Amino acid sequence: MNDPISDFLTRLRNASRARLDECVAPHSKLKESIASILKNDGYVTDYSVADDSRGHKTIVVKMKYVDGSPVITDLQRVSKPGRRLYYSYTEIPRVLNGLGISILSTSKGLMKDQDCRRNKAGGELICKIW
Numbered sequence: 149m150n151d152p153i154s155d156f157l158t159r160l161r162n163a164s165r166a167r168l169d170e171c172v173a174p175h176s177k178l179k180e181s182i183a184s185i186l187k188n189d190g191y192v193t194d195y196s197v198a199d200d201s202r203g204h205k206t207i208v209v210k211m212k213y214v215d216g217s218p219v220i221t222d223l224q225r226v227s228k229p230g231r232r233l234y235y236s237y238t239e240i241p242r243v244l245n246g247l248g249i250s251i252l253s254t255s256k257g258l259m260k261d262q263d264c265r266r267n268k269a270g271g272e273l274i275c276k277i278w
Contacts, residue, residue, distance in 0.1 A: 150229060153178060157223045157275055160192075163211055164218040175205035181258040182274070183209050185251055189260065191220050191277060224276045226250070236270035248278025 149155055156179045163171035173179060175197055183195040186209075193210040200206050212219040227233040235241070235252070240261050243250050250261040254271035264270065 151225075152176060153182075153274065154225045154228070156182065157225055160186075160209065160211075160220065161223045163209075164220040167213065167216075167218065168211060171209045171211060172200075172206050173209075175207045178253075178258070179207055182251060183207060185249075185258060185260055186220075186277070189249055221278050226273045226275055233273050234271065235273055237264050237268045238270075240264055240270070240273070243276045244278050248276060250274075250276045 152174070156173045159171050159173050180195070180197065183192065186192045187195055191212065193212045195207060195209045198206055198208055240250065240252065243261070251274045252259055252261065252264050252269075252271045253274055254264060254269040256267065256269050258274070259267070259269065259271075
């Protein structure tokens with residue numbers, strides 16, 4: 149697998165569209181930080197770290213639905229391994245005019261776009277969520 153973040157986002161997107169209760173993916177600190185941001189912003193209900201049958205760590209994300217429709221409409225990977233995109237805090241693009249969020253990897257850790265603008269921290273634009 150060349151891009152584990154893209155794989156994680158695709159698993160979340162597919163689980164959301166299939167209306168599954170939870171999504172399971174291999175664990176990493178970056179994926180856990182993305183899940184934490186999604187939970188704090190209200191896109192998912194909860195997440196937890198567990199072990200699978202072989203003893204490997206996995207991250208289990210509980211999906212969130214409102215009146216049967218998924219809260220996550222779409223996820224888009226922006227910066228890819230073949231083309232990294234970096235933005236200063238003044239140039240961070242808005243997602244759907246502020247209705248969605250974008251997640252950036254900064255020197256201060258993973259942050260959503262509003263926090264980057266507030267803390268004046270730019271970085272690599274990981275993904276957009278709406």
